[in-house]
Every structure is written in C-alpha cells, then in structure tokens.
C-alpha cells in the first residue's frame with residue numbers, strides 16, 4: 113500500500129519540477145514504520161513566550177513523548193529592560209521606580225530592598241513609625257500578591273471561580289495601597305530614609321474592614337479550591353522539590369518552606385519592624401505542589417495577623433529620617449535583602465561616592481524558582497507542567513529585569 | 514467523599530452570586546480617586562493665574578525618565594523667561610519625583626486619568642510655553658515640602674542660585 117504521505121510529497125515535487133519517479137525523494141527523513149505503518153517520535157513543543165499560562169513571557173522548550181514531558185529547557189529574556197544597567201545611571205532615591213518594575217506584583221518589597229541597601233551605605237536610621245509602616249505595607253502587598261498567585265494557580269489547574277474572588281479581595285488591598293502610596297501597582301513609596309507619607313485615615317479604615325473579613329474569606333477560598341477533590345488529585349504528590357534540591361537550586365520563600373526548610377528573611381535577618389511582630393513561619397512536609405499551596409495560604413493569614421499588629425502598634429513620630437535631597441553614599445558595597453512574596457529579594461549596591469551607584473544588582477527569587485522547573489518538570493504530564501509553573505509562583509518581570 | 518468538595522464549591526459560588534457586584538459601569542459611573550493618586554503632571558498657578566515656576570530645573574533633574582525639558586532664556590536683569598517646558602506624558606511613569614523635588618510647589622500630580630490620545634505626537638506637549646518665570650525672591654517656597662525627601666541640604670533660594678549659576 114502506498115503511504116499517503118508519498119502522494120503529497122510527489123505532488124509537491126511535481127509542482128516544483130524536480131520529481132524523479134526513479135529516485136526516493138532526497139533530504140526527507142522518513143519515520144521508521146511500525147506494524148501498521150505508524151510510529152511515534154518525541155515532539156519538541158515551544159510553550160510561550162506569548163502564552164497566558166506562562167505567567168508573563170516565559171518560554172519553555174519541552175520535549176514531549178505523547179503527553180509526558182521528557183525534558184524541558186527554560187528560555188528567558190523576553191522582558192529584559194536592562195534594569196540593572198539603568199540603575200547605574202539613576203540616583204539612589206530613583207532606584208525604587210526601577211525596582212517597582214522588577215517584581216511588579218509586589219513593588220513595595222523591591223523598593224524596600226533598594227532603600228535598605230542605600231540606608232546601609234548611608235548609615236541612616238529610619239524612625240520607628242517609618243519602620244512599622246514599611247512592615248505594614250509589605251504585608252498588605254504580600255497578601256495582594258499571594259491572592260494573584262492563588263487566583264492564577266487555580267486557573268492553571270483548570271478552576272475559574274476563585275480567580276475572580278481573589279481579584280475582588282485584592283481590589284480592597286489595592287484601594288488601601290492607592291490611598292496610602294498614590295498608585296495601585298508602581299508605588300514608589302519606600303524611600304531611602306523612610307516612607308513617602310503616613311497612612312491615611314481612609315486607608316486605615318479600609319484596611320481594618322478588610323482585616324475583619326479576610327480570615328473568613330480565606331477559609332472560603334480554601335474550601336472552594338483546596339477542598340475540591342479534582343484540585344487535590346492534581347496537586348498532591350506532584351512536582352516534589354525535596355530539601356536538597358531546594359537548597360541546591362537556591363530556592364527561597366514559600367517554595368523552600370514548602371520543602372520543609374525553615375528559612376524566612378523576616379525572621380532570620382530581620383528588617384523594618386519584624387523583630388517586634390509576632391508571626392509563625394509555616395512549613396511544608398514533602399515539598400509537593402500541595403505543600404506550597406498550603407504554605408502560601410497560611411502566609412496570607414500570617415500576613416493579615418501582622419497587619420493587625422502593625423495597625424494597633426503603629427508608633428507615633430516621623431515617617432522619614434532627615435536625608436539630603438541628593439544622596440551621595442561613601443564608597444563601599446552592601447547587600448540588603450527582604451522577604452518578598454516570592455522569596456529572598458536582595459539588592460547588591462556598590463557605591464563609588466557619586467550620586468549614582470557604581471553597580472546595582474538584584475537577586476530575584478523567581479529566577480531560582482524558574483530554574484528548578486528544569487529539574488522537576490521531566491516525568492510529568494504536560495498539563496501538570498503548566499500547573500507546576502503556577503505552583504512555584506514566578507514573576508517574569510524580576511527574572512528578566 | 515468524592516463530590517463533597519464540588520458541592521461545597523457550588524454552595525460558595527451561590528453565596529458569592531448573592532453578594533452583589535463590586536464593579537461599576539465605567540464611564541457612566543466613576544470611582545472616587547484618592548487624594549494622593551498620581552496622574553499627569555500639571556503646572557500650578559498663583560491667585561492671578563500666573564504660573565508659579567521659577568525655572569530652577571530641579572524637576573528636570575529629578576525625573577528618572579528624563580522626559581521633562583525646560584528651555585529658558587535669562588535676561589540682563591537676571592529674570593528668566595520660559596520658552597517651553599515640555600513633558601512627554603507617553604513616557605511618564607507618574608512616580609511623582611518631579612513634584613517632590615520642586616521647591617516652589619509649582620507643579621502637581623493631577624487626578625486626570627483619561628490620558629489616551631489618538632496621535633502619538635500628542636503625547637509630548639508643553640506644560641508651559643512663552644511665560645515669564647517667577648523671580649526666586651518673590652516665589653515663596655512651599656510651606657510644607659511635598660516630600661520629606663525634599664528636606665534639602667540647601668535652602669530653595671540657595672539651590673536656585675546654585676542652579677542658575679550652572680547655566
């Protein structure tokens with residue numbers, strides 16, 4: 113029986129005028145035929161960069177055997193804006209505007225890391241109210257960021273409803289952030305020396321209302337998504353990152369804590385007002401996607417708990433230390449890190465005594481979380497691979513910078 | 514038990530259905546914008562409708578995007594005339610650093626958020642054009658600086674002198 117593909121090829125070659133019936137078409141590698149003339153081969157599929165489930169512009173080159181992922185390579189750089197290089201031409205108090213555009217889902221943390229690094233160089237002491245407001249806004253931003261993760265993680269698993277409910281809750285937090293900082297995403301609120309401005313009565317009242325209801329809403333969200341058997345089947349025991357792999361890849365944040373390593377910058381290298389706040393660091397047991405889910409859900413509760421403590425305990429006083437208009441830190445280098453919703457976000461600054469940094473580098477936790485995908489994806493189904501990208505919670509803005 | 518989670522989910526969905534909408538029908542309904550919201554930069558005017566800018570260039574230097582540009586001429590009596598003060602709103606990130614840097618409270622972040630334009634060329638325009646700058650002596654620095662950040666190491670008058678001398 114003639115292979116139908118031969119006919120197609122013959123027509124193509126005839127059209128080109130190069131058909132020679134006596135010779136097999138050159139340059140065509142025919143798949144070895146099986147019993148019924150069909151066989152399989154690995155297929156290389158390019159997922160992304162313009163794909164909604166890659167959380168931005170991540171590109172995965174996946175080698176598939178049927179539905180199963182055999183090998184995967186992550187390709188990055190589609191959102192590269194040269195933030196580190198730009199930072200070398202920005203004054204110290206302008207760095208926050210760049211950091212906002214790194215991890216754009218949790219801008220406060222980026223700004224805070226840059227401000228802490230500049231303060232270490234300048235040896236500036238931030239007044240207590242400024243410190244507490246930093247912690248408060250960080251935690252507000254953390255809940256908002258985790259809610260985005262919660263919503264989109266469900267989407268990656270095929271659930272839809274929780275996304276809209278998560279966005280509804282986040283909206284309340286964005287209102288608080290907008291009222292305090294003036295913007296909904298690119299806050300430019302934390303500055304070297306303190307914070308831009310005090311909390312507004314309107315924001316305080318909105319935040320109190322939010323904090324009264326958040327726990328019951330989180331229970332509801334957890335029942336809706338986490339209580340769903342289909343979701344549990346998909347995430348339990350899938351994408352296990354064990355302790356050693358997590359540490360070897362430099363994971364931090366909920367991804368590492370999901371694997372049972374108790375490392376939290378807020379507790380281990382405290383900054384802002386975290387020494388005075390009471391909170392627990394939730395840990396996972398096995399490091400699968402379900403553990404990471406539970407850790408993040410618990411982190412939202414802990415963040416809400418810290419927000420309550422911050423509102424109640426906010427000390428009186430200035431929010432900003434006296435710093436000169438143009439900062440010229442003495443030559444030297446420093447590293448400052450914060451616990452962003454994605455892990456340890458650090459800023460390495462090298463100062464040369466001028467008003468701009470000599471070198472500005474930042475450690476983006478998502479970059480490490482993304483690399484671990486190459487390790488954990490092989491052996492999973494393609495649909496699980498998409499779920500696992502969601503489970504490590506990456507933001508491409510900070511990976512590509 | 515299989516299916517229990519799904520039933521719970523349906524119950525929650527039903528409960529949310531009864532909670533009512535949180536969205537508004539823009540543009541028929543609009544949400545209130547908070548006081549501190551930062552949108553397009555606009556110049557401020559004094560009681561007589563004259564711009565308060567002294568052409569000190571502090572805002573131009575503060576802008577991380579380098580999108581403000583102020584061209585002025587200095588007359589013999591040292592008074593300044595602003596030829597144009599251009600602003601490229603298409604590249605503005607509404608960070609507010611220019612407003613904070615202004616020692617004379619001469620610009621502010623407006624609440625105008627409908628900033629789309631049909632022609633890209635309209636995204637660069639002049640905030641001020643062909644006006645006299647206020648002499649620094651007459652301009653009263655803002656009573657409370659917008660930013661605590663703007664607690665300058667030099668007073669506004671000094672600053673402006675220093676900046677004028679670099680020209």
Ligand code: SF4
Nearest residue numbers: 576605606608609611
């Ligand atoms: S708001 Fe920021 S980006 Fe826009 S003009 Fe002012 S300083 Fe420049």
Ligand code: SF4
Nearest residue numbers: 566567569570572615
């Ligand atoms: S007075 Fe204000 S707006 Fe005018 S040039 Fe100086 S900083 Fe800019």
